[in-house]
Amino acid sequence: MSTxxxxxxxxxxxxxxxxxxxxxxxITHFAQSELGDIVFVExxxxxxxxKAGDPFGSVExxxxxxxxxxxxxGKVVEVNSELEDSPEFVxxxxxxxxxMIVVEPSNASEIDGLLTADQYDELxxx
Numbered sequence: 001m002s003t004x005x006x007x008x009x010x011x012x013x014x015x016x017x018x019x020x021x022x023x024x025x026x027i028t029h030f031a032q033s034e035l036g037d038i039v040f041v042e043x044x045x046x047x048x049x050x051k052a053g054d055p056f057g058s059v060e061x062x063x064x065x066x067x068x069x070x071x072x073x074g075k076v077v078e079v080n081s082e083l084e085d086s087p088e089f090v091x092x093x094x095x096x097x098x099x100m101i102v103v104e105p106s107n108a109s110e111i112d113g114l115l116t117a118d119q120y121d122e123l124x125x126x
Contacts, residue, residue, distance in 0.1 A: 003029075003121050004095055008114035010071035011123060015095065016114060019102070023072055023111060026099040027059065027090065030124045035061040038090040041083040043068075043100055048076045050103060052110050057100065059090060068100065072110040078102035 007015045013031035017024040032038065040060040050056040050070040057068040079101050083089060089098040105111065115123065 003117040005117045007095070007117065008071075008111055009117070009120035009123075010069065010114055012069040012071070014069060014071045016071050016111060017099075018111060021104065021108075022077060023074070023103045023105055024099045025071060025101050025103060026094060027068065028120070029094045031066075032090050032094050032098075035059060035066060036063045037061055038087045041087045041090065041100070043079050043083065044076050046076055046079055049106075050074060050076060050101075052107075059087075070103075071114055072103060072105050073107055074103040074105040076101050077104050 007017050009015050009028065013028045015026055015028050038059050038061050043057040044050060050073060052070050052073045054070055055067040056070045059066055059068060080099050083098065
C-alpha cells in the first residue's frame with residue numbers, strides 16, 4: 001500500500017490530515033498491519049484536550065493493546081463513533097473509514113514538524 005502524499009505522519013505511526021482549521025487523525029496502514037486484527041478502539045470524548053506526545057486512546061488487537069499518541073495538541077471536536085461497533089475498519093480502511101478523531105489544533109505549527117509521506121516511508125523501511 002502506498003503512503004498517501006497529502007497526509008503528515010508521526011514517528012508513533014499516526015497520520016494527520018488538515019481540513020480547514022482542523023486536523024483529522026488516525027493510525028497508518030503500517031501500524032494496523034503490525035498490530036493484526038483490531039478488536040476494540042478506545043477514543044477520547046468530544047471536548048477533551050489532547051497534548052502532543054501523550055496518549056489519547058488505545059487500540060486492542062488479538063495480539064496486544066497499544067496506546068495511541070497524539071501527534072499534535074488541541075481540543076477534540078469529533079470522534080469516529082463507528083469504530084465502537086466496527087473496529088475492523090482500522091484494518092480494512094486505515095486512511096478513509098478508520099479516522100479516529102478530529103482536533104482543533106492549539107498550535108498549528110506542530111503539524112509542520114510532522115513527517116512527510118516520503119520521510120515516513122523511510123522510517124518504516126528501517
